[in-house]
Amino acid sequence: MTDKPLDKFDWQILEAVQENGRMSLADLSDRIGLSKTPCQLRLKRLEREGYITGYHARFNMRKIRQNYVVFIQVKLEATSRRHIDEFNKAVKKVDAIQSCHMMAGGFDYLLKVRCRDMEDYRSILTDCINDLPGLYQTTSFPAMEEVKRNSTVHLAHSLIQKY
Incomplete structure (x- = not known):
C-alpha cells in the first residue's frame, strides 16, 4: 500500500502540530480552514501512515539538571x-x-x-x-553554551506541491 500524496491541508496540519502538539482539534481546524471531521480524519491518517510518530514535551534542561x-x-x-x-x-x-x-x-x-x-x-x-x-x-x-535548540523541521514551502 502506498501513501496518498500530501496536499496543502496535510502540510498545514504537519506544521501546526509540530509547533503545538497539544493544539485542540477545534483550533487546528480553524487554523487550516477545514471542519473538525475532515481535519481529524487527515490527522489520524498522518499518524497511521507514519508522518507523525509521536507527541513530546520540551523540557527546560537546566531545571531538570541535564544542561x-x-x-x-x-x-x-x-x-x-x-x-x-x-x-x-x-x-x-x-x-x-x-x-x-x-x-x-x-x-x-x-x-x-x-x-x-x-x-x-x-x-x-x-x-x-x-x-x-x-x-x-x-x-x-x-559544549560551552546552547545557542539554538529547535525540535521542529522546516517544511520548505518550495517542496510543497501547490493545489
Whole structure:
C-alpha cells in the first residue's frame, strides 16, 4: 500500500502540530480552514501512515539538571557490517546518549550526551561509552553554551506541491 500524496491541508496540519502538539482539534481546524471531521480524519491518517510518530514535551534542561552537553566523535576498530551492527545495537541501549549519527569523514559516529556536569559525563564515558563494542577511540567536545535548540523541521514551502 502506498501513501496518498500530501496536499496543502496535510502540510498545514504537519506544521501546526509540530509547533503545538497539544493544539485542540477545534483550533487546528480553524487554523487550516477545514471542519473538525475532515481535519481529524487527515490527522489520524498522518499518524497511521507514519508522518507523525509521536507527541513530546520540551523540557527546560537546566531545571531538570541535564544542561551539560558533550559531543563525542567515535572511531571504530573496523567498519565491517558486523562491527557496525554490534555498535548500533549497543549504543541504542545507553540512555545517556541522546543521539547517535553514523558519519562520513574522519570518524565513524557522532554522539550527543546530556548530563548534569563533568563528573556525571566522566562516569558515563568510563562506565558506558568506553564499553561499547568495537570502540577504538573517542574525542569529546563539551559544549560551552546552547545557542539554538529547535525540535521542529522546516517544511520548505518550495517542496510543497501547490493545489
